[in-house]
Amino acid sequence: MNLDAKPDKTAYHHGNLIEALLEVAVSLIEEKGVEQLSVRELAKRANVSPGAPFRHFKNKTALLTAVAEQAMARLTIAIQNEIKNEGIEDPIETFHSLGRAYLNWALNNPTHFQIISSRNLIDFNSSKQLVEQNENIRIIMIRLINKAKEQGILNKKLDPNDLIFAARAFVYGVARMWVDRHFNEWNIKDDAQIAMQKALNLFISSIRN
Amino acid sequence: MNLDAKPDKTAYHHGNLIEALLEVAVSLIEEKGVEQLSVRELAKRANVSPGAPFRHFKNKTALLTAVAEQAMARLTIAIQNEIKNEGIEDPIETFHSLGRAYLNWALNNPTHFQIISSRNLIDFNSSKQLVEQNENIRIIMIRLINKAKEQGILNKKLDPNDLIFAARAFVYGVARMWVDRHFNEWNIKDDAQIAMQKALNLFISSIRN
DNA sequence: CCTATAATGTAATCACTGTTTACATTTATG
DNA sequence: CATAAATGTAAACAGTGATTACATTATAGG
Incomplete structure (x- = not known):
């Protein structure tokens, strides 16, 4: 370029x-x-x-916030591309794909992921764009889980709100372990991508009825 | 003091x-x-x-690494206190307690948690203490999960190694969402501690047979 | 086309940073 | 009790984010 x-x-x-x-x-x-x-x-x-x-840019934080906005836009696109390709039949499969897209993006863009995650380097809340796109992802998750519940394929013991928070925390944890370089310390034998996908599979399989 | x-x-x-x-x-x-x-x-x-x-301290990083060593020692003590109080009967309950201790410690010591998690501010791998104590926690997890498997109370579909990684990623994600101040953005209505415990309950209940 | 003005660059400067060096003082050791 | 080791200081260095006064260029209206 x-x-x-x-x-x-x-x-x-x-x-x-x-x-x-x-x-x-x-x-x-x-x-x-x-x-x-x-x-x-x-x-x-x-x-x-x-x-x-x-x-x-009025200061360094504003500059990094602009980097974060670009990054978040790309993450959103990556996610939307992935879940559009999915059929509308099985919302849990789509939920799975959402997680996969998130993790793959973090895997391939650790720098960008680190920047959008930090709240000390950027001014997240002052950026309408960041707040909105973050919220959009959350809304997609809510919609999918609600749909799964309506279809009766969601584990009935799970409260949707708690589940969505847990799911977010889970993928966030996997991604941050990656960008924070904790994989070595945790004796991961698999290739990073495979380890991530295995963990995601484990989580997803536990939410189905 | x-x-x-x-x-x-x-x-x-x-x-x-x-x-x-x-x-x-x-x-x-x-x-x-x-x-x-x-x-x-x-x-x-x-x-x-x-x-x-x-x-x-030879430089700022070394100073922060020393802070991290203190912090990690305290986390280890907090965990050991918690799991000693547990009976030896149900390893999954003890596993649950381990997670609870980890999350409570992160909740109450976000600054320390941030320091031991970072790999840019401290020199983790050069500190024998940090590496060892981190490894100790991992070994405790392995022991508990193996015991659960032997007792036949672990969900048989789960591979122990994958489960341990997933569990670590999960609690790490919850804790980091807290220290990274993502709770507000994620529309958590519960008190932080309750939200954490609910999420942990959800995870733990999914690993039992 | 020409000119006033806004946009966008520079150079100099400020207070602050991590770190090193030469030196001063105190503590510990033989 | 002298001498060495430990632990402090003061001064200096290059690099930092940011601001200011000024220079140059782009642009819009007559």
């Missing part, structure tokens, strides 16, 4: 700085971890002065 | 700096978040010059 738009124009105005900063931020975080990200190095890599990013 | 040991002696040597630093670190993190912790402010609060902490 070309980070320097309009490269033939004079160099004073970058022309595409916002997007360039967001991209450079992600690759820089992937290199050195989010704790080591500095706006100044970001600016240097975008061939721009140290103060320039602050024309577009 | 008295952070200034031997207060009547001359002030040049603190006398108890290491422990004082660890305590001040925790309270400072609780105030401002771990991202905002600075060694210099730490030193200031301990009435010591900015360079003094580096006589005892």
Whole structure:
């Protein structure tokens, strides 16, 4: 991807700085971890002065929040693509697919996942986009579980609200163990993706009637 | 607790700096978040010059690792106290108690939990103590699940290894949702502790035969 | 087309950070 | 009791997020 738009124009105005900063931020975080990200190095890599990013983001948190918004949008798309392909017959299968999409995305985008999960690096609640998309995912889960209950295929001992929270906590835990690099410490012998899917299967199979 | 040991002696040597630093670190993190912790402010609060902490910790990471070691020791004690009180009859009940102790500890010590979970702030693998105590907890889980299997009270469809990983991911997810402040966003109506226990009950009840 | 103005860049500066170094003081040891 | 080890200080370094005054470019209206 070309980070320097309009490269033939004079160099004073970058022309595409916002997007360039967001991209450079992600690759820089992937290199050195989010704790080591500095706006100044970001600016240097975008061939721009140290103060320039602050024309577009009021501070570092705002910049990372913008990265999070991009990331959350991509996660939402990944999820929607996955559950659209599923038939509408078995809501628990669709619920399973939702979890699979979430975990696969976290597996393949650990940096992005870390950023959308953190509440110290970004300003989650001030971003309408983040709040809404998070809520959308929750609503999808509620709808699927309610449908499963209506169809009588949900384990009758389970309260839907409790189940949805547990399911969220479960996939969040698996994903965070991955991005937090706890897999080694936990003596996981399987390939990471397989370990994730096995765990998910275990959880899903326990909610069916 | 008295952070200034031997207060009547001359002030040049603190006398108890290491422990004082660890305590001040925790309270400072609780105030401002771990991202905002600075060694210099730490030193200031301990009435010591900015360079003094580096006589005892080779860098900031080492200092936080020491905090993590203290924290992990306390978590281990909390867990052992809880499962000792349990009878030896029902290993799944003991497994449940283990999870309860873990979650209660995370609930009441979110700062400490965050520190022992992070792999960017501390140097987990270089600490024999951290690695060993983490492993100890895992071994307890394995022992309990194996015992449950022998007694025939474990759901026969479950592979013990997969179950242990899933259980860990589950409690880790619940705890991290708490320390990462995702409870609000997830529309949890219950008191946090109750929500955690309900979720744990749900998980545990699904593993029994 | 030309000019006023908004947008977007720079350079210099600020207070703060982690860390190191040379030196000072206290404690412990032989 | 002298000397070495431990533990403190002060000063300095490069790097940080952020702000300010100023420079340059893009743009919109007459």
